[in-house]
Amino acid sequence: MNLQARQVSVALSGKKILEHIDVQVSQGMFVGLIGPNGSGKSTLLKSMYRIKKPDDGIVSLNGEDVYQLSARQAAQRMAVVRQESTVEFDFTVREIVMMGRTAHKRLFQTDTAEDTRLVHEALVRTGMEEYAERSFQSLSGGEKQRVMIARALVQEAKLLILDEPTNHLDIRYQLQIMDLLRNLRLTVLAALHDLNIAAMYCDHLYVINEGRIAANGTPEEVLTPNLIHEVFGVETEIYVHPKTQKKHIVFFSGMHTSRWEKEEVSTAL
């Protein structure tokens, strides 16, 4: 699956939110979208998964305009895990995950043994097997997130779009879910807040700031102290970790650096 946004612009309530965005997610790539709060990450993802039609520009999947696909065709090709998962009725975890099979069924078709197997497998992979009969509403934010990822897995789409997939997850599940996503060897586009997670798992990063792409490239190319300062307004030191060979970012808030500068001055005195 190749997903592409070309010159995408979006305005909301008369305000320009995205301007002339170009994004390319090539087959098999794990692409991260990073940027400050309110920079336009969710809006861009929504325009790519057919929720917010761009005012200008085109989003295509293997060369086809995504807005020309039926909902069923789109669901067979791309699975989406949104930032907030609201479910109106009191479904069990198993029922919610089974909903991921809808795109592969005919109207009123009952669940097959294969559907049941896939649901079970996805629950095991996301560590949610023992919660299968629990009410979805009763789960914590992190547990709900894992159920939504399980639902996306059973959809068997070749492209996954995720809006902050590790939001709400504790560090063990953050790593476990990112490992799982990575090992699926699908094409992935994910908005991520944690720059170290982005550095560890992504093949390519797009940095969005104030509705425009500020930089793109490999994490090695993109994650520099200058770029992070320019976009996020924080000071960093960046090391290549000897074990992972990935960039590791240490952050300093303005308050800390000024305190340390003072300490250095007083020590020097």
Ligand SMILES: Nc1ncnc2c1ncn2[C@@H]1O[C@H](COP(=O)(O)OP(=O)(O)OP(=O)(O)O)[C@@H](O)[C@H]1O
């Ligand atoms: N319906 C709307 N009308 C006007 N502005 C909106 C609307 N929806 C979103 N926005 C604004 O669009 C901008 C981009 O929002 P978006 O949710 O895409 O950012 P984000 O990068 O995903 O942020 P976060 O990291 O906080 O989730 C924000 O300034 C937001 O307030």
